[in-house]
Amino acid sequence: MEQKILKLGIVGAGGICNGCHLPAYCKMKDVDVIAVCDIKIERAIALAKKYAEKTGKPEPAVFENYMDLINMPGIEAVDICTPNYLHSIIAVEALNHGLHTFCEKPDAVSVVEAEKMKAAAEKSGKTLMVMRNNRYMALSRYLKKYIADGKMGDIYTARCGWQRRRGIPGMGGWFTTKAQSGGGPLIDLGVHMIDLTIWLMGNPKPVAVTGCTYSMFGKTQISDSEHSAFGDKKENGTFDVEDLAMAFIRFENGATLQVECSWASNIEKENRFFELRGTKAGASWSNHKPLRLYTEDEYGTLVNIDPMPRGGKQNHEGNLVHFVDVVLGGAEPMFVPEQGLNMVKILEAIYKSAECGHEILL
Numbered sequence: 001m002e003q004k005i006l007k008l009g010i011v012g013a014g015g016i017c018n019g020c021h022l023p024a025y026c027k028m029k030d031v032d033v034i035a036v037c038d039i040k041i042e043r044a045i046a047l048a049k050k051y052a053e054k055t056g057k058p059e060p061a062v063f064e065n066y067m068d069l070i071n072m073p074g075i076e077a078v079d080i081c082t083p084n085y086l087h088s089i090i091a092v093e094a095l096n097h098g099l100h101t102f103c104e105k106p107d108a109v110s111v112v113e114a115e116k117m118k119a120a121a122e123k124s125g126k127t128l129m130v131m132r133n134n135r136y137m138a139l140s141r142y143l144k145k146y147i148a149d150g151k152m153g154d155i156y157t158a159r160c161g162w163q164r165r166r167g168i169p170g171m172g173g174w175f176t177t178k179a180q181s182g183g184g185p186l187i188d189l190g191v192h193m194i195d196l197t198i199w200l201m202g203n204p205k206p207v208a209v210t211g212c213t214y215s216m217f218g219k220t221q222i223s224d225s226e227h228s229a230f231g232d233k234k235e236n237g238t239f240d241v242e243d244l245a246m247a248f249i250r251f252e253n254g255a256t257l258q259v260e261c262s263w264a265s266n267i268e269k270e271n272r273f274f275e276l277r278g279t280k281a282g283a284s285w286s287n288h289k290p291l292r293l294y295t296e297d298e299y300g301t302l303v304n305i306d307p308m309p310r311g312g313k314q315n316h317e318g319n320l321v322h323f324v325d326v327v328l329g330g331a332e333p334m335f336v337p338e339q340g341l342n343m344v345k346i347l348e349a350i351y352k353s354a355e356c357g358h359e360i361l362l
């Protein structure tokens with residue numbers, strides 16, 4: 001049988017595209033990258049050349065304007081790797097032009113924008129998927145199955161976060177400019193761990209959110225530190241976002257989630273983690289401590305289990321392979337736009353709560 005091949009264009013040829021998306025597409029036999037767009041055209045040209053060299057396929061067309069890529073004859077899908085404020089704008093255009101759309105996280109910078117994306121996907125009938133790379137870690141997929149089999153019982157509370165000791169990306173550039181990023185570590189890092197934890201909890205509906213944000217290090221020496229290579233730095237640029245966010249989320253089913261995210265804070269070391277507590281078992285994972293389950297055995301003895309799941313396409317590559325499988329008709333989507341809208345509702349409510357000083361009902 002002839003293999004189906006998806007003709008795809010990439011918008012935004014910066015850090016994440018070069019680091020994760022392009023290497024994945026170079027390996028995928030059912031994708032042809034036929035176009036690349038970046039307002040810094042030299043980046044689009046370099047990416048197109050790299051793709052042709054690595055795959056032996058024709059060099060993708062290059063564009064400065066994403067509308068030219070969207071209007072290119074034969075194009076079927078677009079992958080958006082631009083700064084955050086452009087995600088929804090480009091996604092809506094792509095969907096309105098009948099293209100399947102994959103987008104980097106965060107889904108959008110406001111609820112209004114996320115609603116437009118969801119509506120455009122529904123109207124077009126095309127697939128809209130947003131990067132959820134943490135769902136594709138081997139441990140995440142293992143734990144999801146463990147939970148689905150009822151082995152943790154009801155998960156009624158959880159904690160998660162991503163805290164950096166020193167790590168403000170692209171100081172002064174788009175990452176630290178609210179109008180372009182939508183916010184600081186909450187929208188940049190928090191979105192990853194909040195999504196993973198809520199997905200493991202079974203995607204309960206959020207109903208109320210309390211949050212607090214702080215901005216302590218933007219104008220200090222420590223802000224220019226590890227991870228500052230992400231995005232483009234700008235001398236004397238803008239820093240009008242938080243560098244730490246704390247939040248508490250309540251869900252319709254009574255479950256709760258505590259969240260902590262920072263780009264800079266005086267802690268021991270970077271910590272990316274989740275912890276789930278269920279009626280039959282608990283689970284924890286961090287970048288320092290592998291997945292561990294806490295339960296009782298049939299003798300009523302407390303036991304810890306250290307699963308060591310491996311294998312399968314992981315992280316960003318796993319998510320992109322899944323997107324292509326869905327579009328080409330081979331898989332049920334693991335992400336639906338409703339989940340993206342709920343995520344943006346949470347993020348926006350945390351910022352609103354931080355501003356007004358009380359809980360926000362969703």
Ligand SMILES: NC(=O)c1ccc[n+]([C@@H]2O[C@H](COP(=O)([O-])OP(=O)(O)OC[C@H]3O[C@@H](n4cnc5c(N)ncnc54)[C@H](O)[C@@H]3O)[C@@H](O)[C@H]2O)c1
Nearest residue numbers: 012013014015016038039040081082083084104105231232
């Ligand atoms: N999933 C992850 O693990 C992960 C990691 C890093 C970044 N990201 C996300 O990826 C996105 C990009 O981040 P990055 O670190 O690659 O940033 P970056 O600044 O390195 O790259 C963004 C690129 O978009 C280009 N661009 C800007 N405006 C454009 C426009 N109008 N049309 C076409 N191209 C345009 C820029 O010139 C730049 O090359 C962000 O949304 C970020 O949140 C995700």
